[in-house]
Amino acid sequence: MPATIAxxxxxxxxxxxxxxxxxxxxxxxxxxVGCIGGEPVRLRQKGEQLLVWPTAKKKLVRNxxxxxxxxxxxxxxxPRKDRSLSEAVEFCPGLRILxxxxxxxxxxxxxxxxxxxxxxxQISLEIRRRFGQRTEIDGETLFAYPTPEAFARAGEKKLRExxxxxxxxxxxxxxxxxxxxxxxxxxxxxLDDAEALEFLCQFHGVGEKIANCVxxxxxxxxxxxxxxxxxxxxxxxxxxRGKIVPRRELESFVAKHFGPFGGxxxxxxxxxxxxxxxxxxxxxxxxxxxxxxL
DNA sequence: GTCCAGGAGAGGC
DNA sequence: GCCTCTCATGGA
Numbered sequence: 001m002p003a004t005i006a007x008x009x010x011x012x013x014x015x016x017x018x019x020x021x022x023x024x025x026x027x028x029x030x031x032x033v034g035c036i037g038g039e040p041v042r043l044r045q046k047g048e049q050l051l052v053w054p055t056a057k058k059k060l061v062r063n064x065x066x067x068x069x070x071x072x073x074x075x076x077x078x079p080r081k082d083r084s085l086s087e088a089v090e091f092c093p094g095l096r097i098l099x100x101x102x103x104x105x106x107x108x109x110x111x112x113x114x115x116x117x118x119x120x121x122q123i124s125l126e127i128r129r130r131f132g133q134r135t136e137i138d139g140e141t142l143f144a145y146p147t148p149e150a151f152a153r154a155g156e157k158k159l160r161e162x163x164x165x166x167x168x169x170x171x172x173x174x175x176x177x178x179x180x181x182x183x184x185x186x187x188x189x190x191l192d193d194a195e196a197l198e199f200l201c202q203f204h205g206v207g208e209k210i211a212n213c214v215x216x217x218x219x220x221x222x223x224x225x226x227x228x229x230x231x232x233x234x235x236x237x238x239x240x241r242g243k244i245v246p247r248r249e250l251e252s253f254v255a256k257h258f259g260p261f262g263g264x265x266x267x268x269x270x271x272x273x274x275x276x277x278x279x280x281x282x283x284x285x286x287x288x289x290x291x292x293x294l
Numbered sequence: 295g296t297c298c299a300g301g302a303g304a305g306g307c
Numbered sequence: 308g309c310c311t312c313t314c315a316t317g318g319a
Contacts, residue, residue, distance in 0.1 A: 019300055020300095109300075110302095112299090112300055112301080113299090113300085113301040113302065113314095114298090114299055114300090114301050114302085114314085114315085114316095115299055115300080115301090115315095115316080115317085116298080116299045116300085116317080116318060116319090117299085117300070118299095118317085118318065119299080119316070119317055119318070120299095120300080122317080123316095160315085163315085163316065163317080164315085164316090165314075165315030165316055166302095166313090166314045166315055166316095167301095167302095167314090167315080168315095169314095170302080170303095204302090204303085205301090205302065205303090206301095206302080207301060207302050207303085208301095208302095209300070209301060209302085210300085210301075210302085213300070226300070227300095228299090228300040228301080229298090229299070229300075229301085230299095230300065231300080270300070274300090296319105297318105297319085298317100298318085298319080299316100299317095299318090299319105301314105302313100302314090303312105303313090303314090304311105304312090304313090304314105305310105305311090305312085305313105306309105306310085306311085306312105307308100307309090307310085307311105
């Protein structure tokens, strides 16, 4: 018998496929398996309940999916007259921001640089398979995300073999820094948002976007608002009438407009755009390129 | 074959 | 400080 967790207004499948976490896999019976930290779990949504195997992992799962939060308060905090955001929330209200292990979150987002979600997942799974601790659930083999020590031992060359490309440099350097004890990632927890952002940006391969992802998905700073190519496009098209806006201006706008749960608003907008296939507008780059080359 | 991707770093100005 | 170029790799 599984443990059950009350999960009103929660969507497991969409949350696991919203570009935050990159390793859960769907089973034929509609359940999902994956590791939370080093713990293998099986999860299945049944209406407003989340079923958890093994039962001892109930608390871990509730924390991971933020099922202890007042999600209604998050939704109520959003600006009422924002039609774009309302549409995105309506598309998938049960989306949750996860509370991911810090190192796993940092490392997977270092690999995310200039990559599509499908490929981040591919790299992430290969890194787990080759360097992670093997574990199993119901006879199925899973791999925990490797520790910084394991990354440091693996080294840049082997990480490149996992498809990480140039990102292997940042992964290796950051892992070495943490494995040596020179820096403790957990120290970010005691810092305020701005300090934690700066702290995270000290690592090679981590700029503001990735640091904000770690603030949001790892440290639970719900005001953090990662701006990637998708979000920048959405902001420009939906909030600035297509006008090109400097990054700093976008940042002050989102902080003021979306409020204390801006990170959630960001995730709703991102997920909606990505899932409804509002593809990139074709730009006539080719002709411009030719001109400069001729 | 071409464009694009949950960007970041280095170098030039 | 801002602008531009480069960095691997695979999906669409």
